[in-house]
Amino acid sequence: MSVQSKIKLDGGEFMLKDVSPDQVFTTEDFSEEQRMIRDTVIEFIDREVWPVKKRFEENDYDLTVEMMKKIGDLGLLGVNVDQDYGGLGMDFIATMLVCDYISGATGSLGTAYGAHTGIAILPIYLYGNEEQKKKYLPKLCSGEWFGSYCLTEPTAGSDANSGKTKAELSEDGTHYLISGHKIWISNAGFANLFIVFAKIEDDKNLTGFIVPSDLSNGITLSEEEKKLGIHSSSTRQVFFENTKVPVENMLGERNGGFKIAMNALNVGRIKLGAAHLDGQRRVISGAVNYANNRVQFKQPISNFGSIKEKIAMMAISCYAGESSCYRAASDVQTKIDQFISNGLSKQESELKGVENFAIECSILKVGVSEDMQNCADEGIQIFGGMGFSAEVPMEAAWRDARIGRIYEGTNEINRMLMVGMLLKKAGKGELDLMSALQNAINDNVEDKPETINELKHEMSIVKKFKKIFLILLGKVFEKYGAEIEKNQQVLLALSDIMIETYFSESTLKRTIKNIKRSSIHDQSYQIEISKLYIYEASQIILKKSKDIIISACDNKTQKEILTQIEELVSYKENPNVFSIKRSIADKIISENKYCF
Numbered sequence: 001m002s003v004q005s006k007i008k009l010d011g012g013e014f015m016l017k018d019v020s021p022d023q024v025f026t027t028e029d030f031s032e033e034q035r036m037i038r039d040t041v042i043e044f045i046d047r048e049v050w051p052v053k054k055r056f057e058e059n060d061y062d063l064t065v066e067m068m069k070k071i072g073d074l075g076l077l078g079v080n081v082d083q084d085y086g087g088l089g090m091d092f093i094a095t096m097l098v099c100d101y102i103s104g105a106t107g108s109l110g111t112a113y114g115a116h117t118g119i120a121i122l123p124i125y126l127y128g129n130e131e132q133k134k135k136y137l138p139k140l141c142s143g144e145w146f147g148s149y150c151l152t153e154p155t156a157g158s159d160a161n162s163g164k165t166k167a168e169l170s171e172d173g174t175h176y177l178i179s180g181h182k183i184w185i186s187n188a189g190f191a192n193l194f195i196v197f198a199k200i201e202d203d204k205n206l207t208g209f210i211v212p213s214d215l216s217n218g219i220t221l222s223e224e225e226k227k228l229g230i231h232s233s234s235t236r237q238v239f240f241e242n243t244k245v246p247v248e249n250m251l252g253e254r255n256g257g258f259k260i261a262m263n264a265l266n267v268g269r270i271k272l273g274a275a276h277l278d279g280q281r282r283v284i285s286g287a288v289n290y291a292n293n294r295v296q297f298k299q300p301i302s303n304f305g306s307i308k309e310k311i312a313m314m315a316i317s318c319y320a321g322e323s324s325c326y327r328a329a330s331d332v333q334t335k336i337d338q339f340i341s342n343g344l345s346k347q348e349s350e351l352k353g354v355e356n357f358a359i360e361c362s363i364l365k366v367g368v369s370e371d372m373q374n375c376a377d378e379g380i381q382i383f384g385g386m387g388f389s390a391e392v393p394m395e396a397a398w399r400d401a402r403i404g405r406i407y408e409g410t411n412e413i414n415r416m417l418m419v420g421m422l423l424k425k426a427g428k429g430e431l432d433l434m435s436a437l438q439n440a441i442n443d444n445v446e447d448k449p450e451t452i453n454e455l456k457h458e459m460s461i462v463k464k465f466k467k468i469f470l471i472l473l474g475k476v477f478e479k480y481g482a483e484i485e486k487n488q489q490v491l492l493a494l495s496d497i498m499i500e501t502y503f504s505e506s507t508l509k510r511t512i513k514n515i516k517r518s519s520i521h522d523q524s525y526q527i528e529i530s531k532l533y534i535y536e537a538s539q540i541i542l543k544k545s546k547d548i549i550i551s552a553c554d555n556k557t558q559k560e561i562l563t564q565i566e567e568l569v570s571y572k573e574n575p576n577v578f579s580i581k582r583s584i585a586d587k588i589i590s591e592n593k594y595c596f
């Protein structure tokens with residue numbers, strides 16, 4: 001199949017169009033090479049990291065460095081960096097797989113790995129010139145050197161472009177003098193270089209610089225921050241005072257730093273989504289194993305409906321997050337291949353490929369980080385009092401999960417971004433939102449007869465989620481016009497509908513694709529997972545829709561639209577959710593681990 005015919009939907013287009021199961025990549029589609037790299041990571045984590053997990057809770061920064069070096073020895077610090085620069089030159093899916101499985105045991109290592117490979121290596125790999133790439137990447141990929149990304153400042157957090165760090169050109173024009181104060185810098189305690197964002201003179205935008213960590217060059221580090229979680233991830237403030245940086249260390253163009261920072265974050269976000277998957281698998285397996293062994297009222301607590309309810313809900317989120325992450329990873333890779341075949345360089349193609357799917361990157365960052373938090377929370381609950389003890393891994397999983405909602409752009413910022421980017425793409429003519437809106441209003445949502453009877457209703461309802469989104473978007477546009485972007489509560493509610501739609505569709509299409517290549521019988525639990533996830537999503541979408549309608553429509557129209565939306569999410573035959581939950585949980589309980 002040619003690259004052109006393989007790519008069907010662009011980033012964000014999933015909200016406007018249907019996608020066939022064949023177009024959705026699933027974890028069952030991993031190549032031999034991808035499976036091998038996944039198994040290498042699992043084996044490494046189980047052998048080296050899990051047995052010393054407790055030390056990661058004790059601010060053992062040296063342990064993190066030791067593990068990062070071992071990961072470097074395995075070649076896993078430059079998974080998608082070209083072999084010419086010391087990387088493995090593998091595809092985007094492989095990169096996501098490594099992030100996924102390397103982060104499951106402890107968020108400390110996940111954060112160190114993500115900061116180094118995602119936001120420190122990437123700006124050099126994607127924006128560096130040949131000389132910079134040759135000079136720094138081999139050291140960063142081998143683990144001889146480590147990197148940090150210095151964007152945040154005391155007065156510039158979410159508003160990252162408002163940073164005050166200055167770069168002044170020396171009189172002889174050979175170097176810049178950088179002065180400023182960066183905070184919350186991951187890996188700062190052991191980094192050999194910093195990617196620093198600063199403003200040259202009175203520039204409007206930031207410029208990026210590669211700054212070696214030479215403490216005799218005006219660089220001071222604070223003590224390690226005392227944090228709620230990720231205890232062995234180094235986080236420090238970094239002070240620059242007239243730090244001399246040769247002009248050749250400027251990254252990309254002057255004023256181009258904000259773009260570098262944001263594009264690095266796009267990649268960071270999708271990887272952060274993946275980095276919260278194995279944590280969920282491990283929490284579910286740990287919790288079910290405990291529930292099978294803990295006896296109360298003369299029976300294992302896994303016999304109780306209330307425990308089964310939790311196990312099922314944890315599992316459907318994990319399955320949905322996994323389905324969504326790898327679907328998006330493959331779409332990004334296909335887009336990259338498309339750009340390469342159109343003559344762009346590998347780096348430019350990667351940049352544009354990820355940028356094209358920036359909406360999905362935000363969706364995954366938000367959706368999976370919140371699922372990880374809920375999963376760890378329920379994990380604690382299943383352990384009861386023991387869950388509150390630092391002796392069992394649930395407590396650390398819960399604390400470590402909390403940061404996922406804050407860094408790489410808070411979840412609020414990412415929620416607003418995903419709707420904003422959709423509107424921007426439509427404004428630029430990259431998405432045909434107007435036709436989709438018109439079709440939604442004229443009730444033209446195609447409802448083709450489907451072949452998989454067991455999931456017929458779910459196939460139709462996921463399409464209706466999109467219709468509901470479009471109807472609501474039309475209404476809020478009528479009410480707020482271009483001011484919609486200032487109405488944050490509406491944007492947040494719309495973003496939740498986008499997240500639920502993407503997760504529902506990815507779950508459903510994965511299951512359908514697998515039914516087509518195996519059987520209904522083989523996929524019976526996955527069918528139940530899809531049914532349950534989509535039912536739960538329909539209830540969230542109904543609630544969010546009501547909130548939007550109440551804010552955007554007058555009393556008379558409110559009733560009309562609400563009735564329409566209630567009809568769209570209604571079931572002819574409601575799924576027996578309690579029975580489905582028991583069935584999914586029973587399967588996991590019998591396997592004594594997460595098994596999908």
Ligand SMILES: Cc1cc2nc3c(=O)[nH]c(=O)nc-3n(C[C@H](O)[C@H](O)[C@H](O)COP(=O)(O)OP(=O)(O)OC[C@H]3O[C@@H](n4cnc5c(N)ncnc54)[C@H](O)[C@@H]3O)c2cc1C
Pocket residue numbers: 115148149150151152156157158159183184185186187227235403406407408409410411412413488
């Ligand atoms: C452990 C840790 C590691 C980190 N690692 C790094 C790193 O390696 N490099 C780096 O540069 N930074 C790093 N950060 C910084 C992180 O990216 C920021 O903390 C984050 O972007 C939020 O910025 P802030 O803390 O200033 O919060 P603020 O921007 O002050 O936000 C506070 C609250 O206000 C909300 N808010 C802010 N603006 C808006 C708005 N326009 N509309 C609606 N709500 C809004 C936010 O969602 C949030 O809830 C790290 C932070 C932590 C805690």
